[in-house]
Amino acid sequence: MKSIHFSILQSKIVNLKSKIRSMYNIDEFISDPGKLSALSQAIQNPGSVGFLLSAKIKLTPRCNLRCRMCGFWRLGAQPELDSQRLSAIIAEMGRMGVRKIHFSGGEPLLRPDLTALLEQCRRLKIRANITTNGTLITKETARRLIKCGARGVSVSIDGPNPKTHDGIRGVSGSFKAAAKGIEQLASARENLARNASRMKIRVNTVIQRQNFAALPRIAALAGELGADEMQPMPVDSKHQANRLKKSEIKDFNLCVAPEFKIAREKYGFSADHLIIYPFGQTKQDIQHSVNGDYALGYYRKNLCHAPWLHLFISWDGHVFPCCMTRSRVASLGDVSSTTVSDIFSGERYSILRRKFIQRRYSYCEKCDNFLKENNSLRAALEKLKIINHKSIS
Numbered sequence: 001m002k003s004i005h006f007s008i009l010q011s012k013i014v015n016l017k018s019k020i021r022s023m024y025n026i027d028e029f030i031s032d033p034g035k036l037s038a039l040s041q042a043i044q045n046p047g048s049v050g051f052l053l054s055a056k057i058k059l060t061p062r063c064n065l066r067c068r069m070c071g072f073w074r075l076g077a078q079p080e081l082d083s084q085r086l087s088a089i090i091a092e093m094g095r096m097g098v099r100k101i102h103f104s105g106g107e108p109l110l111r112p113d114l115t116a117l118l119e120q121c122r123r124l125k126i127r128a129n130i131t132t133n134g135t136l137i138t139k140e141t142a143r144r145l146i147k148c149g150a151r152g153v154s155v156s157i158d159g160p161n162p163k164t165h166d167g168i169r170g171v172s173g174s175f176k177a178a179a180k181g182i183e184q185l186a187s188a189r190e191n192l193a194r195n196a197s198r199m200k201i202r203v204n205t206v207i208q209r210q211n212f213a214a215l216p217r218i219a220a221l222a223g224e225l226g227a228d229e230m231q232p233m234p235v236d237s238k239h240q241a242n243r244l245k246k247s248e249i250k251d252f253n254l255c256v257a258p259e260f261k262i263a264r265e266k267y268g269f270s271a272d273h274l275i276i277y278p279f280g281q282t283k284q285d286i287q288h289s290v291n292g293d294y295a296l297g298y299y300r301k302n303l304c305h306a307p308w309l310h311l312f313i314s315w316d317g318h319v320f321p322c323c324m325t326r327s328r329v330a331s332l333g334d335v336s337s338t339t340v341s342d343i344f345s346g347e348r349y350s351i352l353r354r355k356f357i358q359r360r361y362s363y364c365e366k367c368d369n370f371l372k373e374n375n376s377l378r379a380a381l382e383k384l385k386i387i388n389h390k391s392i393s
Helices: 002-015 026-030 033-044 083-096 114-123 139-147 162-169 174-191 212-225 246-266 283-290 340-344 347-358 371-392
Strands: 054-058 100-104 127-132 152-156 200-207 229-234 310-313
Touching (some): 026 033, 054 083, 083 340, 114 127, 114 139, 139 174, 152 174, 174 212, 200 212, 212 246, 340 347
Parallel strands (some): 054 310, 127 152
């Protein structure tokens, strides 16, 4: 492990740390005035469609773990899109201009067709990422993920030791298996040098009352195992028993966050303020977080652009604008029997876009997934209006 860590640390010192790639590849999109202008017109004209830049596909609700903050594994047997239909969906999205697909679950490695889907994305020049609990990543699995073109693998680690992690993930031995999985990925990447710069390894940590004080140690663990980034994510708002209380958030900001920043900087991870202080620092922001409103009030005044740029496909084929809206809004269509294009440009999607413009939904307040992307888009679109205004005058 030490030789792997030294090599990876060297590359981080050279590159310092590449920014976390956004869900939508927004920087590239914003740099194209034509697309930005078209998006502005699409928002102003509810009949327009937008640009499908990215998609998330939840391949299965099945999982080999029993996480306390997740209900998917409790669902039992569920219908899932088959390999042939998924392949056709990916091919269609490639023709539509999708440049990134995120595969998740449940546990996506329980799908034997995952590597074939990743290979298809590579052929279509679509960036493919997966989120996994890491316990099923063997030496051979790691090599296959790299060879088939996975551009990013996010592994869930919720504690610095078996006691904390296994307690949250519900299965004894899951910490050891996940840590070994990350090491296998780092080792395989090192040995397959041509692909080494292509696949990024990220550790995801769900911040909750059981582990928030250990975040600096989890960041250090991620760095030692060979991860390129470590992403903290406050536990879903509906899990009230696991959410931090106001006193715990204050303790986090005062005592944990400074150590967290030091650990992140040591391993070349992003020191973005929103990552170091995910609950905010002002009295108002902290109260938002206590209520599970992790957008910190952003969407009370600002628009989420996800319905114009992104979609979410559930394991049964039903489509939603994002994972936060799954089960909170009616399905916008079913890709098992309808094309992605017909759904994305269809009447249900248009109605939802109009609703997003007219009002702000409470569930949007609970989402921090696209804050940076939405803020960048908002700033670019506001600048575009100024430019357009000047050109008219």
